[in-house]
Amino acid sequence: MTEITETEALNRVAAYCSTAEHCRAEIAEKLQRWGIAYDAIERILDRLEQDKYIDEERFCRAFINDKYRFAKWGKMKIKQALQLKKISSVTYHSFLNEIDEEEYLSILRDLLNSKKKSVRAENEYELNGKLMRFALSRGFEMKDIRRCIDVSDENEYPE
Numbered sequence: 001m002t003e004i005t006e007t008e009a010l011n012r013v014a015a016y017c018s019t020a021e022h023c024r025a026e027i028a029e030k031l032q033r034w035g036i037a038y039d040a041i042e043r044i045l046d047r048l049e050q051d052k053y054i055d056e057e058r059f060c061r062a063f064i065n066d067k068y069r070f071a072k073w074g075k076m077k078i079k080q081a082l083q084l085k086k087i088s089s090v091t092y093h094s095f096l097n098e099i100d101e102e103e104y105l106s107i108l109r110d111l112l113n114s115k116k117k118s119v120r121a122e123n124e125y126e127l128n129g130k131l132m133r134f135a136l137s138r139g140f141e142m143k144d145i146r147r148c149i150d151v152s153d154e155n156e157y158p159e
Contacts, residue, residue, distance in 0.1 A: 006040045010047060017053035021062040024054060025086040060092045068099060072111050075099070077139020108140055109148045 004012070013027050024045055031041045048054045063082065067073040073081075075096050082092045115134050121127035128149055135145040 004034060004036075006036065006044065009034060009036050009040070010044050013044065014048060014051070014053050017048060021059045022054055023056060023059045023063075023085050023087060024049075027054060056087060056091050057095075060087060060095045064092065064095050064099065068104060068107065072107055072138065074108070074135070074138050074140030074144070075104075076141060080139070105144060105148060108135060108144055111135065111138065112145075112148055 009031060013030065016022070016030070017027065027048065028041055028045060031044060036044070045054070060082065063085075064078055067078045067081065068075075079089075079092065079096065083089075112131050112135060115131060116127070119127060119130050119134075121130055131149060132142070132145050135148075136142070
């Protein structure tokens with residue numbers, strides 16, 4: 001592989017960042033794979049931030065929005081993914097709290113109702129256990145899962 005200059009690397013990642021939101025850690029990793037020196041990586045990242053190609057807060061807002069609306073992830077899984085991307089909790093905490101609770105619970109309810117159709121269980125207790133484990137694996141918190149399973153139980157099982 002031919003070595004690329006710092007200017008070429010800057011131009012390439014600027015073009016890459018202009019197509020979608022990325023965080024510092026993702027770009028740093030990409031530059032490291034390209035064999036760019038660490039001091040050059042820092043200069044490139046600073047320049048990208050200065051020119052607003054990367055913005056951690058903008059990235060967080062977009063990431064959180066996409067993950068809970070489209071991937072149907074819970075807050076715990078989103079938080080974990082942001083930590084893996086080396087985003088500080090100070091940056092993402094407020095955006096996680098901005099998630100509309102009604103919309104969030106509605107997504108969880110829909111997820112549980114569609115999962116319920118494919119789950120085989122001997123009784124209601126076993127079904128609820130399986131649904132809880134499923135929702136936990138998607139990163140939803142137990143307090144939210146309980147609210148949705150209790151709500152769906154009242155609607156689904158008329159006595």
